[in-house]
Amino acid sequence: xxxxxxxxxxxxxxxxxxxxxxxxxxxxxxxxxxxxxxxxxxxxxxxxxxxxxxxxxxxxxxxxxxxxxxxxxxxxxxxxxxxxxxxxxxxxxxxxxxxxxxxxxxxxxxxxxxxxxxxxxxxxxxxxxxxxxxxxxxxxxxxxxxxxxxxxxxxxxxxxxxxxxxxxxxxxxxxxxxxxxxxxxxxxxxxxxxxxxxxxxxxxxxxxxxxxxxxxxxxxxxxxxxxxxxxxxxxxxxxxxxxxxxxxxxxxxxxxxxxxxxxxxxxxxxxxxxxxxxxxxxxxxxxxxxxxxxxxxxxxxxxxxxxxxxxxxxxxxxxxxxxxxxxxxxxxxxxxxxxxxxxxxxxxxxxxxxxxxxxxxxxxxxxxxxxxx
Amino acid sequence: xxxxxxxxxxxxxxxxxxxxxxxxxxxxxxxxxxxxxxxxxxxxxxxxxxxxxxxxxxxxxxxxxxxxxxxxxxxxxxxxxxxxxxxxxxxxxxxxxxxxxxxxxxxxxxxxxxxxxxxxxxxxxxxxxxxxxxxxxxxxxxxxxxxxxxxxxxxxxxxxxxxxxxxxxxxxxxxxxxxxxxxxxxxxxxxxxxxxxxxxxxxxxxxxxxxxxxxxxxxxxx
Numbered sequence: 369x370x371x372x373x374x375x376x377x378x379x380x381x382x383x384x385x386x387x388x389x390x391x392x393x394x395x396x397x398x399x400x401x402x403x404x405x406x407x408x409x410x411x412x413x414x415x416x417x418x419x420x421x422x423x424x425x426x427x428x429x430x431x432x433x434x435x436x437x438x439x440x441x442x443x444x445x446x447x448x449x450x451x452x453x454x455x456x457x458x459x460x461x462x463x464x465x466x467x468x469x470x471x472x473x474x475x476x477x478x479x480x481x482x483x484x485x486x487x488x489x490x491x492x493x494x495x496x497x498x499x500x501x502x503x504x505x506x507x508x509x510x511x512x513x514x515x516x517x518x519x520x521x522x523x524x525x526x527x528x529x530x531x532x533x534x535x536x537x538x539x540x541x542x543x544x545x546x547x548x549x550x551x552x553x554x555x556x557x558x559x560x561x562x563x564x565x566x567x568x569x570x571x572x573x574x575x576x577x578x579x580x581x582x583x584x585x586x587x588x589x590x591x592x593x594x595x596x597x598x599x600x601x602x603x604x605x606x607x608x609x610x611x612x613x614x615x616x617x618x619x620x621x622x623x624x625x626x627x628x629x630x631x632x633x634x635x636x637x638x639x640x641x642x643x644x645x646x647x648x649x650x651x652x653x654x655x656x657x658x659x660x661x662x663x664x665x666x667x668x669x670x671x672x673x674x675x676x677x678x679x680x681x682x683x684x685x686x687x688x689x690x691x692x693x694x695x696x697x698x699x700x701x702x703x704x705x706x707x708x709x710x711x712x713x714x715x716x717x718x719x720x721x722x723x724x725x726x727x728x729x730x731x732x733x734x735x736x737x738x739x740x741x
Numbered sequence: 742x743x744x745x746x747x748x749x750x751x752x753x754x755x756x757x758x759x760x761x762x763x764x765x766x767x768x769x770x771x772x773x774x775x776x777x778x779x780x781x782x783x784x785x786x787x788x789x790x791x792x793x794x795x796x797x798x799x800x801x802x803x804x805x806x807x808x809x810x811x812x813x814x815x816x817x818x819x820x821x822x823x824x825x826x827x828x829x830x831x832x833x834x835x836x837x838x839x840x841x842x843x844x845x846x847x848x849x850x851x852x853x854x855x856x857x858x859x860x861x862x863x864x865x866x867x868x869x870x871x872x873x874x875x876x877x878x879x880x881x882x883x884x885x886x887x888x889x890x891x892x893x894x895x896x897x898x899x900x901x902x903x904x905x906x907x908x909x910x911x912x913x914x915x916x917x918x919x920x921x922x923x924x925x926x927x928x929x930x931x932x933x934x935x936x937x938x939x940x941x942x943x944x945x946x947x948x949x950x951x952x953x954x955x956x957x958x959x960x961x962x963x
Binding site: 552574594678711 | 748751777779804902929933
């Protein structure tokens with residue numbers, strides 16, 4: 369029968385484990401049953417297990433996680449790893465998560481957005497982006513964590529179940545992939561895109577000064593070598609234009625949250641003018657609640673207010689444009705820390721930062737759900 | 742008359758950052774770095790023909806022991822005009838700072854007994870890691886950068902030490918330790934990363950001195 373004993377006979381009354389080649393299966397079963405020997409099947413098909421293990425070993429050698437459950441959220445990842453994570457998440461949750469390509473970067477990298485939806489058509493939606501400034505690494509890392517969190521909590525009433533019952537969530541994790549790769553290969557402090565302009569040796573446009581809201585005004589620079597260079601014209605950067613096109617064609621985005629680091633701030637429009645937004649009172653109240661929720665977890669201190677009073681005048685900024693498009697609940701976060709490590713936030717702070725920020729995001733999302741407009 | 746400034750206001754946080762940098766320079770060592778825990782109160786006064794004066798109440802924490810905090814009042818005067826005069830800063834600490842003699846002496850003796858001059862780069866590294874034996878070197882830079890920050894601050898800047906790109910010990914025949922640092926400063930307002938060279942002297946009994954410093958040209962494409 370060519371039986372292969374994995375646990376050999378040791379004595380009367382002791383169990384044995386046997387691997388049975390398929391052709392011998394029926395004979396062995398008949399023999400055991402006719403002799404009154406009880407048996408149970410521990411592994412239905414050893415070959416399947418061997419194949420799976422083979423695959424795991426190959427992936428392990430390449431360092432790729434096998435599932436979003438084995439992905440290490442407490443470390444910084446490369447662009448390839450984050451893009452692979454997205455594909456895993458979609459594959460594991462095809463009824464909830466899909467991946468959209470909304471454009472391509474200057475260096476022709478795909479710009480991916482994850483869509484979390486329980487159905488419907490063009491439901492009112494929440495947009496979250498991380499990593500628009502490439503050196504702000506805790507933001508892309510938090511975006512990865514948020515993606516997993518939405519999946520984990522989508523049926524949970526303490527989570528986002530009620531939000532996803534009525535609304536979709538869009539999440540762009542690496543909003544500036546060219547810059548991100550540059551921070552990993554050449555210059556950890558790179559902020560801007562990587563677009564080139566004829567006649568200048570300096571590269572890149574500040575993607576948070578390139579939007580069509582007070583474009584080119586004070587609070588941005590016309591010098592291509594500056595970190596806040598607004599670019600030759602609004603939406604010159606494909607990273608920005610792709611979001612503009614997406615928002616306009618979707619037409620039903622109700623909350624827009626753009627995530628940066630560092631400073632521990634929650635900000636609402638405007639940055640380009642001292643004129644308060646008409647909804648200032650409401651946005652201020654939401655901010656107060658969101659910050660209280662954030663602080664409740666680890667005691668992290670946040671300040672909040674409009675961009676122009678809380679940090680500085682900034683023109684051509686993302687949420688000034690989205691607000692002027694009619695997306696009332698437009699916010700920007702500046703995550704940990706306040707300067708001790710700054711952009712170089714230790715990896716062990718990724719998960720606590722993401723956890724506390726998520727509490728604030730839920731406040732904003734819940735408010736958006738409860739106050740349709 | 743001095744007017745209250747909302748604690749979340751950008752101007753208040755810039756003045757607080759400057760005061761903290763100055764204070765850290767005056768009181769810091771490789772065994773003690775001070776950081777701003779919270780701004781409690783800020784008032785601002787416009788003084789004709791002189792400048793803008795801020796009255797601040799701060800809570801500072803020891804970066805090596807977050808539970809160790811001290812309250813502080815500070816006055817920051819930004820001078821009018823383009824005279825390149827650094828702001829005036831005065832402060833009063835409300836309480837004692839932890840004694841760091843032991844840690845300072847251990848570090849001092851360790852460096853003094855090195856056969857080869859210490860050299861290091863990228864502290865923290867890209868992932869925020871600082872090897873434990875480099876922590877005093879990093880704190881020393883943190884303290885010394887307080888001087889550079891103080892000397893170069895205006896109401897329109899908010900500097901933080903972003904990274905030590907390179908540090909090299911310079912052997913001396915006297916009792917002082919000398920380090921030549923190339924640091925990166927981050928200005929939150931302009932978002933610029935500014936390379937800065939500074940020569941730092943230290944002795945446990947004589948505090949931290951920046952004997953030479955100069956702004957470096959920025960790398961153009963990255």
